Amino acid sequence: MFEDSDILADSPAHELALDCLAAGIDAAHPKRAVERHCAVAGETLRIKGTEYDLSAYDSVIVLGGGKAADDLAAAFETLLGDRIDGGVVVTNERTADPTRVDVLEGEHPTPGEGSVSGARTVLDRAEAADAGTLVIAAIAGGGSALLCAPAPGLSVDDLRAVTDGLLDAGAPIDEINTVRRACSAIKGGGLAVTAAPAPVVGVLVSDVVGDDPSVIASGPTAPTGSDPAAALAVLDRYGLDVSAVRERLDGLEPIEPADVDVENHIIASGRDAIDAAREVATERGYGACVLSTRIEGEATAAGRIHAAIGAEAADSGDPVGPPAVVLSGGETTVQVTGDGVGGPNGEFVLAAASDLPQNAVLAAVDTDGGDGSTDAAGGLVDGRTVDDPEAARAALADNDSYTFLDSKDALLWTGATGTNVNDLRVLVVP
Structure with missing residues (x-):
């Protein structure tokens, strides 16, 4: 799965870290998730215990x-x-080639014209559905940018500007999506509303802490409505002056949740990745400790905390005695103040590297294969990675973790993985 894995795996601890990551990413893949949670028997489709009579519908479509x-x-x-x-x-970025369902490409992490035309095509197909159509809604992380349907009075440039501003400010995903829902015709349940009276079955791959369907991809199949006042409060909190967005939101009345026929099923999440990584660790004879699947906040701070936990485990055996693997998931953020290249997982491992105990290894990736806006999935470090702490601090100050880690052969590349369940972090204490 990882490029140059034979070079990166230069100790049993390095090899175990890579194997835990690979197992976690594979377990969260949609193919594996559908195999675990979905089945067909005769004319009955079963998704996580809920049954759907396929013979009751004239057609089945995937949007x-x-x-x-x-x-x-x-x-x-x-x-x-x-x-x-x-x-x-x-x-x-296409990683599969379905033959009955068309695949269009949009832009991420900020929307572009492809995102707009793609969303319009999805909405057009949804609008053509009727009560005899069963709509299976395939929704995954990244859908907020990839399904971009600007509300009246807004352009894709307006949405791009507000998204970039919030990302650079380090705003958490739930706040970003509060703004997105108030500025979109497809989010906040817009897809389900457009498809009505067709019943909609949402099948979701979660990339958000807590797995809230209204937050995943800003909730195209979660009729939450929108709260313009809350969206304005987010813009105020981060001092963003996006005039067109503010003009739309100012004085706009809240939109109440629509009453439509929709059910959502989360079939893959960060928990699947963590559980698979833990299984690999225990099979190798390591004690395994899951810190949390919900770790958020500034990436550098989270990295230093993980290094401290590793040192505690090595010295005292708490919270788990060596040989041990400490696992965590979630989504950290970066407040961009420098001009460098990097992402949250790169900053996470670089911030931790100087304080790792001897022989410990720390790896962190974004399970989609792209850390922030870089082409690397994340990084793998040990106590030898940083031989010049001042240079490491300077790289972090300039948000240039990518360049520093690349110079140490400490970046991890997977390419697009076909899934997206947030970050996965593996700390090995031999």
């Missing part, structure tokens, strides 16, 4: 978007075969 949307569509084609009568999903 949606996100980094894993094409793999979700392909997995449902394998499951349902010729029962699927078409559809369209939007992703940023």
Whole structure:
């Protein structure tokens, strides 16, 4: 899975860290998730215990978007075969080739014209559905940018500006999505509302802490409505002056949740990745400790805390005695103040590297294969990675973790993985 893994795995601890990451990413893949949670028996489709009578519908279509949307569509084609009568999903980089569902490409992490045209096509297909159509909505992380349907009075440039501003300010995803829902025709349940009266079954790959369907991809199948006042409060909190967005939100009345026929099922999340990584660790004879699947906040601070936990484990055996693997998930953020290149996982491991105990190894990746806006998935470090602490501090100050780690052969590359369940972090204490 990882490029140059034979070089990176230069000790048993390095090899174990890479194997835990690979197992976690594989377990969170839509193909594996559909195999675990979905089945067809005769004319009955079962998703996580809920049954749907396929014979009650004239047609079945797949609509949606996100980094894993094409793999979700392909997995449902394998499951349902010729029962699927078409559809369209939007992703940023194709990793699957369904034959019955069209795959369009949009832009991520900020929306572009491809995101707008893709969302319009999805909405057009949804609008054409009727009560005899079963809509399977394939929704995954990244869908907020990839399904971009600007509300009246707004352009894709307006949405790009507000998204970039919030990302650079280090705003958490739930706040970003509060703004997105108030500025979009597809978010906050817009896809389900457009498809009505067709019933919608959301099949979600979660990339958010807590797995709230209204937050995943800003909730195209979660009819939450929108709160313009809350969106304005987010803009105020980060001092963003995006005039067109403010003009739309100012004085706009809240939109109440619509009453539509929709059910959402989360079939893959960060918990799946953590559980698979833990299984690998225990099979190798290591004690395994899961800190949390919900770690958020500034990446550098989280990295230093993980290094401290590793040192405690090595010295006292708490919270787990060596040989041990400490695991965590979630989504950290970076407040961009420098001009360098990097992402949250790169900053996480670089900030931790100087304080790791002897022989310990720390790896962290974004499970989609792209750390921030870089082409690396994340990084792998040990106590030898940083031989010049001052240079490491300077790289962090300039948000240039990518360049520093690249110079130490400490970056991890996977390419697009076909899934997206946030960050996965593995600390090995031999």
